[in-house]
Amino acid sequence: MVESSAFWVESPHVGVLRRETVPKPGDGEVLVRTLYTGVSRGTEISVFSGHVPQSEFDRMRAPPHQDGELPGPVKYEYLNVGVVDQGPESLEGRIVFTLFPHQSAFVVPADAVVPVPVGIPARRAVLTGAVETAINVLWDARPLIGDQVSVIGAGMIGCCVARLLRGIPGVEVTLIDVNPARQVVADRLGVGFADVARPPGDRDIVINTSGSAAGLQLALETVVTDGEVLEASWYGDRPVTLMLGADFHSRRLTIRSSQVGAVAASRRGNRSRRERLELAMRLLHDPAFDAVLTGESSWRDLPEVMASLARGAPDVLCHTITWGEPK
Template sequence: MAWAYWITGPGHGEIRPVSVPEPAADEVLVRTLRSGISRGTESLVHAGRVPPSQYAAMRAPFQEGDLPGPVKYGYLSVGLVERGPDELVGRTVFCLHPHQTAYVVPAGAVVPVPEGVPVARAVLAGTVETAVNALWDAPPLLGDHVTVVGAGLVGCCVARLAVGVPGVRVTLVDTDPGRAAVAAALGAGFAGPDADPGHSDLVVHTSATGAGLRRALGLAGPEGTVLDLSWYGDRPVSLPLGEAFHSSRLTLRSSQVGAVAPARRDVRSHRDRLALALDLLRDPVFDVLLTGCSPFGELPAVLARIAAGELPGLCHSIDYQEP
């Protein structure tokens, strides 16, 4: 027997008991240590704002139930393998599994967490994987100016990876001046809502707002690319494509982590990409993105507060080691 978080309907969730089967020879029993909340996607799922046309596309690995609910949803889980193949027993692993105290999955569904990556930081693996895929979709070139609009968790992860490219200058843009300190810790510059960071060769948009995407288009230099990582759910977005979009020959493209970027699809699997993300998390600077933690029993209230905008921060994680 274990316990899992279920979204029971728009704006409501609860913790329910679930049965955990005996693991087969090619499966593992994982006891959860931490899970992370994906603020953007999980807030939209919690609020029932996933368009019906996207129910299948937004289905999470090991999801139970169907959108809009009741549904068991989530995908940032770190735990300890208690039973399974000898090489995995006792290992800390990452799995794209919903919020649940224990679960059984195929052994191939878990990726060991490297030495030197603490459990708390390992919950960022899914988000860093999104950032890796984005920079595979639109890799910055030497000497580029990369601007990231939206200093949320995804935007910060993109910025941290981009600053590692030699000669690349990175600026984070956000309406919250408090994110300037985070940007500095990540090695990036910062621009507030009224500042002009200058035209960019590559603009990555992660704010999940129409205003943010419009600003991203305005920051792209001639022949520049705007890469949109945001997902808007059922909200329409209007863009000023009658301005410099055509005369500057701008490119607006999407990036989504559900598929490996075409540039690497023939040589990297989803597992390879996730293993790379976990390896990149050896960088202790990512700890600046861990801004809150609550015990599992408080998850229904925590997710409701996040969805309502009442609990600000970057990565809020759930601790399963407290009663």
């Protein structure tokens, strides 16, 4: 038996660290000691702040290793990188990514972990879940060679989407954000940047990752006639108001949703969720993704870190939590 520390959301805006006993791994299981976890500024902060509507409690059980029930007490997160201490010989000592909450040690089935390829730093591997989401967004968006694409919202997901778009030949990518300081991040990602007051127009595709009604409205205003806006934000229980008068109908615009819970319909017949996750991991050989890692704290400070992020932290993209170092 191993003693571990785990972060729980006790109730909206209240987080605590609990001691938990972890059993020895059985056949086909691994004991993982956590090195880093990452905070999802979208979904996880919505859970922490109590903004998940009751109608979504069951569907929001997407992290396979959630403990407790929404709205709380609940242990909820899915960006975990650790080292396998015990398990099958092929995995022992390997650094792995797991869709597991903030916890110092845990046991899961061996097929629940994805080995991190040699050459990818453990901290960068925390972004596997974000890049997996970005892959799904682009499978839904289906950009073509030479497209002009805007990504509204230079957060963790928006930045990952923009970096992947940059790799498509001829595609012109512009990140749009209310925070002018995100220009520096866009430069590191190798993509264009525009302020919300001066966005480019007539874009072939506009992807909204801003989590705001204003961002979605801007997407409608800047997409080409007969164009499609892909909505990749999740609003929890917050209402969204749009201006669907004016030229929305005359320009025959389309709003389509994207969500990582299921593989995009365009790939669902020939890609599994495991394959999508493994693809995300391989793409993290790209060091430009380090631009998305913008803060780091000890696991001991998690309750305060979560409360601070929930209050608003405009300069934070992916904040990582440090649990230990590889042996």
